[in-house]
Amino acid sequence: MIQSAIVDEFLTTGQCASCRVIDLHAHYGPYQGIYMPNHTPEQMIATLDRCGVERMVTSGHMALADMVPGNQEITELTERYPTRWSGYTVINPNYPELAARELALYDKRKGMVGLKFHPSGHRYPLDGPNYAPALEFAAERRLMVLSHTWEGPFNSVAEVTKVAEAYPTLDLILGHSIYGEWDGAIALAKRLPNVYLELTAAYAANGIIEKMSAGGVTDKVVFGCDLPWFDPHYAIGCIIFARISESERRMILRETALRLITPRLRH
Amino acid sequence: MDKIAFWDCNASFGLPTRGALKVCASADELVQELDWHGFSGALVYHTAQHDQSPVVGNRVLAEAIAGNPRLIGSWAILPPQTSELPSDASFFRAMEAANVRALWAFPEEHRFLLERLTFGSFLDEVAERRIPLFVRRAIGWPVIYRLMEQYPNLTLVAAAHGPWGEDRLFRPLLERYPNFKLDTSRYEQDMGVSELVRYYGHECLLMGSNYPAAPMGGPRLMIERCDLTPEARRAIAGENLLNLLRKAELS
Numbered sequence: 001m002i003q004s005a006i007v008d009e010f011l012t013t014g015q016c017a018s019c020r021v022i023d024l025h026a027h028y029g030p031y032q033g034i035y036m037p038n039h040t041p042e043q044m045i046a047t048l049d050r051c052g053v054e055r056m057v058t059s060g061h062m063a064l065a066d067m068v069p070g071n072q073e074i075t076e077l078t079e080r081y082p083t084r085w086s087g088y089t090v091i092n093p094n095y096p097e098l099a100a101r102e103l104a105l106y107d108k109r110k111g112m113v114g115l116k117f118h119p120s121g122h123r124y125p126l127d128g129p130n131y132a133p134a135l136e137f138a139a140e141r142r143l144m145v146l147s148h149t150w151e152g153p154f155n156s157v158a159e160v161t162k163v164a165e166a167y168p169t170l171d172l173i174l175g176h177s178i179y180g181e182w183d184g185a186i187a188l189a190k191r192l193p194n195v196y197l198e199l200t201a202a203y204a205a206n207g208i209i210e211k212m213s214a215g216g217v218t219d220k221v222v223f224g225c226d227l228p229w230f231d232p233h234y235a236i237g238c239i240i241f242a243r244i245s246e247s248e249r250r251m252i253l254r255e256t257a258l259r260l261i262t263p264r265l266r267h
Numbered sequence: 268m269d270k271i272a273f274w275d276c277n278a279s280f281g282l283p284t285r286g287a288l289k290v291c292a293s294a295d296e297l298v299q300e301l302d303w304h305g306f307s308g309a310l311v312y313h314t315a316q317h318d319q320s321p322v323v324g325n326r327v328l329a330e331a332i333a334g335n336p337r338l339i340g341s342w343a344i345l346p347p348q349t350s351e352l353p354s355d356a357s358f359f360r361a362m363e364a365a366n367v368r369a370l371w372a373f374p375e376e377h378r379f380l381l382e383r384l385t386f387g388s389f390l391d392e393v394a395e396r397r398i399p400l401f402v403r404r405a406i407g408w409p410v411i412y413r414l415m416e417q418y419p420n421l422t423l424v425a426a427a428h429g430p431w432g433e434d435r436l437f438r439p440l441l442e443r444y445p446n447f448k449l450d451t452s453r454y455e456q457d458m459g460v461s462e463l464v465r466y467y468g469h470e471c472l473l474m475g476s477n478y479p480a481a482p483m484g485g486p487r488l489m490i491e492r493c494d495l496t497p498e499a500r501r502a503i504a505g506e507n508l509l510n511l512l513r514k515a516e517l518s
C-alpha cells in the first residue's frame with residue numbers, strides 16, 4: 001500500500017494534526033438541484049472539526065442567487081465564527097448597480113477575503129465589461145478572486161487568460177481548475193504568478209493531481225470541496241492517495257492556501 | 268481499529284477508445300492499483316465489453332482474470348433477439364466457470380432498450396438466480412424506474428453516480444424495492460452516506476469507485492471515516508458486495 005504518514009493519519013483519525021486543511025472553495029445553505037443533508041452552520045463547523053479543516057472560505061448559495069441578502073448572511077457567519085469561517089463577496093454581473101453597492105460594503109465586512117464570480121451560473125462571460133469594476137476593485141486591494149471555471153462558454157481558458165493578464169495584482173483562483181481544459185489551466189498557472197488551480201470536483205478526474213505535479217504547478221494548487229456539497233474526506237482522499245510527494249500533499253491541502261489567505265485576514 | 272476489507276464493485280481495465288487522464292491497461296495494472304489503495308479485490312469488467320462488443324469483451328475479460336482470486340468478473344448482456352450471446356442456462360454455467368458473478372447492461376453504447384419487451388424471461392431468470400445487474404445511473408432514472416417496475420425482484424445496482432447527489436431520484440426506489448442498490452462512486456455529499464444508512468440500512472450501499480475514471484482514494488477515506496458503526500462501514504466497504512456475489516445461483 002501507499003507509504004505516507006499523512007494518509008495513515010487521515011485513515012486512522014480522520015485528520016492530520018501537522019497539516020490542517022484550508023478550504024478555499026466552500027458555500028453555505030441548501031441549493032436547487034441537489035439534496036444536501038448537512039448545510040446548517042453548526043453542521044458545517046462539525047464537518048470541519050471531523051475532517052481536520054482549519055478554515056473555509058465560502059460564498060453563500062443565497063448570494064449566488066441574490067447578492068444583497070446573501071453576502072450579508074455570510075458576513076454574519078464570518079463574525080460568528082471568525083477563526084474558522086471567511087467569506088467571498090459574490091458579484092452578480094447581471095445587476096451592476098447592486099454589485100457596486102456590494103463592493104462599497106466590502107471594506108466594512110471584515111470577514112471577507114475576496115470576491116467570488118460564477119460566470120456560467122450567471123450566464124455572463126468572465127471578460128465581459130460588467131465584471132470590470134469588481135476586477136479593478138480587487139486589483140487595487142490585492143484581493144483573491146475565486147471564479148467558477150469550466151470548459152465551454154463564459155469561463156474557459158480564453159476568458160481566464162484575458163482577465164489574469166489584465167489584473168496581475170489580484171490572485172485569481174480558478175475554481176474547478178477550468179474543468180476539462182486541463183492542459184490550458186496548467187499552462188496558465190505555470191506562466192502567470194497570479195493564477196492558482198482549485199480542486200473542487202477536479203480532484204475526482206482521476207490522474208489530474210499527478211498531471212498537475214508533472215506540469216510543475218503543485219505549489220499553485222489549492223484545496224476546495226464545495227462544502228456543504230461534498231464530504232471533505234472524499235476530496236482529501238483523492239488528493240493524498242495520488243502519486244505525489246508528502247511535501248506536495250502539504251502544499252495542496254494547506255500551505256499554498258495559507259500563504260494566500262493570511263495577509264487578507266482582517267478579523 | 269479492525270482493518271476494513273475494501274472491495275470495489277465498479278472497476279474496469281483495458282484501454283478506453285477515447286483515451287483518459289488515467290488508464291489501467293491490464294488486469295495486472297488494476298491489481299497494482301488495488302494494492303496502492305489498500306483494496307482486497309474488485310468486481311471488474313473490461314473496456315472492450317462496452318467500447319467494442321460483449322461478444323468479444325466478455326471473453327477477453329474472462330481470460331484476463333483467470334486464476335486471479337482478487338478479480339471477480341462481470342459480463343455485459345445483449346438483447347436475446349439477435350442471439351449474439353447465449354440466453355439459456357449455458358450462459359450462467361459459463362459465467363460460473365469463468366468466475367463471473369454479476370452482469371452489466373450498457374444500453375446506450377449497445378443501442379437497446381433495457382426493458383421487458385426486449386429482455387422478457389431472461390431478466391426474470393437473472394432475478395430468480397439473484398445475479399446482480401449493474402447499470403450506470405447515466406442511462407436515466409426513468410429507464411431504471413421502468414425496469415424495476417417490470418422486474419421488481421431484480422437485484423439492480425445503479426452505479427457511477429455523479430457528484431450532484433440524486434437522493435430525490437433514487438430514494439423512491441430504495442423505499443419500494445428491497446433488491447435495488449447503489450454503488451457509492453461519487454455519492455460524496457457531506458454526511459450523505461451516513462444519513463442514507465440511517466433511513467434505508469447499509470444493505471443498499473456497495474463500495475464502488477468507477478475506477479479508473481474516478482479515484483479509489485476518495486471513496487476509501489470517506490467510507491473509512493463516515494459516521495457509522497464499524498459493522499456498517501465493513502458491510503459497505505466490501506461485505507455487502509461479497510454477500511451479493513455469493514448468493515448468485517449460476518449452476
Ligand SMILES: [Zn+2]
Nearest residue numbers: 025027175226
Ligand atoms: Zn462552488
